[in-house]
Amino acid sequence: MPLFKPATQEHTPPATPRWRGRLRQGLLLTLAVACGALLAGNPFRPSSENPDATARGYLRFKEILSYVDRDYVDSVDTEGLSDYAVMAMLEKLDPHSVYIPARDREKTDSFLQSDFDGVGIEFNLFRDTVTVVAPLSGGPAEQAGVQPGDQVLRIGGKRVSGAQLTTSQLSQLLRGPRGTSIVIELRRRRLPRPITLSIARSRIPNSSIDAAYLVDAQTGYIKVSRFASGTYDEFKAALADLRRQGLTRLVLDLRGNPGGYLDRATRLADEFIAGSRKIVYTDGKGDQYDSQTYARVAGEFEEGPLVVLVDEGSASAAEVVAGALQDHDRALLVGRRTFGKGLVQQPIPLSDGGELRLTIARYYTPAGRSIQKPYGANYAEYSADVANRAAHGELESADSIRFTKELRFRTDHGRTVYGGGGITPDVFVPRDSLVHSAYYTALMSHGVPRGFALSFFQSHKEELAGLRFEQFNATFRISDAQLASLAAQAAKDGVVADAGAVRRCAALLRNQLKAHIARSAYGSVAYYTVLRDQDLELQRALHAVGDSTAQLALLGR
Numbered sequence: 001m002p003l004f005k006p007a008t009q010e011h012t013p014p015a016t017p018r019w020r021g022r023l024r025q026g027l028l029l030t031l032a033v034a035c036g037a038l039l040a041g042n043p044f045r046p047s048s049e050n051p052d053a054t055a056r057g058y059l060r061f062k063e064i065l066s067y068v069d070r071d072y073v074d075s076v077d078t079e080g081l082s083d084y085a086v087m088a089m090l091e092k093l094d095p096h097s098v099y100i101p102a103r104d105r106e107k108t109d110s111f112l113q114s115d116f117d118g119v120g121i122e123f124n125l126f127r128d129t130v131t132v133v134a135p136l137s138g139g140p141a142e143q144a145g146v147q148p149g150d151q152v153l154r155i156g157g158k159r160v161s162g163a164q165l166t167t168s169q170l171s172q173l174l175r176g177p178r179g180t181s182i183v184i185e186l187r188r189r190r191l192p193r194p195i196t197l198s199i200a201r202s203r204i205p206n207s208s209i210d211a212a213y214l215v216d217a218q219t220g221y222i223k224v225s226r227f228a229s230g231t232y233d234e235f236k237a238a239l240a241d242l243r244r245q246g247l248t249r250l251v252l253d254l255r256g257n258p259g260g261y262l263d264r265a266t267r268l269a270d271e272f273i274a275g276s277r278k279i280v281y282t283d284g285k286g287d288q289y290d291s292q293t294y295a296r297v298a299g300e301f302e303e304g305p306l307v308v309l310v311d312e313g314s315a316s317a318a319e320v321v322a323g324a325l326q327d328h329d330r331a332l333l334v335g336r337r338t339f340g341k342g343l344v345q346q347p348i349p350l351s352d353g354g355e356l357r358l359t360i361a362r363y364y365t366p367a368g369r370s371i372q373k374p375y376g377a378n379y380a381e382y383s384a385d386v387a388n389r390a391a392h393g394e395l396e397s398a399d400s401i402r403f404t405k406e407l408r409f410r411t412d413h414g415r416t417v418y419g420g421g422g423i424t425p426d427v428f429v430p431r432d433s434l435v436h437s438a439y440y441t442a443l444m445s446h447g448v449p450r451g452f453a454l455s456f457f458q459s460h461k462e463e464l465a466g467l468r469f470e471q472f473n474a475t476f477r478i479s480d481a482q483l484a485s486l487a488a489q490a491a492k493d494g495v496v497a498d499a500g501a502v503r504r505c506a507a508l509l510r511n512q513l514k515a516h517i518a519r520s521a522y523g524s525v526a527y528y529t530v531l532r533d534q535d536l537e538l539q540r541a542l543h544a545v546g547d548s549t550a551q552l553a554l555l556g557r
Helices: 022-032 051-071 078-091 102-110 140-144 167-174 231-245 262-270 317-327 379-383 385-391 438-445 448-459 461-465 469-475 480-492 499-504 506-522 524-534 536-546 548-554
Strands: 098-100 115-118 121-126 129-135 151-155 181-187 195-200 202-205 209-214 219-224 249-253 278-284 291-294 306-310 332-335 343-349 355-364 408-410 416-418
Touching: 051 078, 078 098, 098 102, 121 167, 121 448, 129 140, 129 448, 129 506, 140 195, 151 167, 209 231, 209 524, 219 231, 219 536, 231 262, 249 536, 262 278, 262 317, 278 317, 306 317, 306 536, 317 332, 332 536, 379 385, 438 448, 438 480, 438 499, 438 506, 448 461, 448 480, 448 506, 461 506, 469 506, 469 524, 480 499, 480 506, 499 506, 506 524, 524 536
Parallel strands: 219 249, 249 306, 306 332
Antiparallel strands: 098 355, 115 202, 121 129, 129 151, 151 181, 181 195, 209 219, 278 291, 278 355, 343 355, 408 416
């Protein structure tokens, strides 16, 4: 035949820019683990256990800030100093209590929203050029005629091509109140002149279910990226659809899921847990924040083989789900030890429009395990925990995982599990060292595979349109010559050429390129279907979910 991680979306919360060191580190960590397992509502009332000490502290800070503002030798940003002081104070408490200034509320809140106002474009920044990966199906951009591969030159009259804008800045240009219009200038391959489109913004769904499809006639796969406001309803709909198609066994992928709303996570877990068994409980100061959550509905999939994929990026509410399913021997966990975030935050709106997310409790699995890993005054050491795990060999060998014998617990069927930091899976799968090799990481961080795949798609759009995905997946292969071309392009973009590294990463690179081409030509399910071939953890999970005898033995049944 002649043919040889989804792109950024306008509604994807962008990385928070650095600002005054540790102040933004706190916000970044907040985003990285979804601000903990957030509780809805705000039961707080202004009060204090020690009002005299609180008043003295307030007056002391006010007095010092006033002197600094009036008499310090240079002009100062008093609001910035206040923000920094608040964040530094909260760091003395725990790693996840955080103050979010009013200017950052929209960024952090968008992570847990299930929709947003915008035009609906997935884009990629490649060589400082905004390239459309795909317009969201049915969205305003698609209806206006935006196509995969289009290069965005201007948004609302502002030049964006070559302007060195961040994904955050680009997303803010595209987003806006529904009903308002934005003019976008595009360059399209084979057209002699740019085209200009006026697109009316509308409400765009921001799904937290990245993929849901049948791997074979019986095995379903659902990837949940976070626990946002609409996650439970989205999950229920996806699971019901797969059940209608014949699903009898399921792989639930929680890798990289940083958490979110606790109640959405427990409702999802309830779909798998029969009867009225405990899912999670919290323990805070006094009785006010103590709670116990039990299964209470007849779930959609309380029987049948279930495997849950986890890794060091699975945190908070995702760990609640994994821990509950493991403690009740309902699922087999495959992957690596989870992040270890077992603190619950209460969002408290502040009078200036900011928000305090204050740790009010710890959460525990049904067997009594505290998921929270140890933390102390060393913020940097806590933040580097996953890197330290890699340095100690834990991500490559199960034998390197350190257990505390005093924190030994039992599942419903008597299996031994451990507390003290994260959820350890039943089946360990080492991290693919090639994925984290220096050369492969550099290629991905520069966006070279995505850019190469988009260029290929544009050049072969008509040929791809004539193929069904099944034909493409069965016959398409990236050639050695194309890999060499990719490496040459990467060298032009600053990734030092390394022929040996290209050979070692060849299978991964071929898979990535094919997946990104499939994404542009056939959609997100095609993207994940192609990636499955090189996903060692998913392959192990699929083997486990299909081996019912081995699964029952591991679960102690």
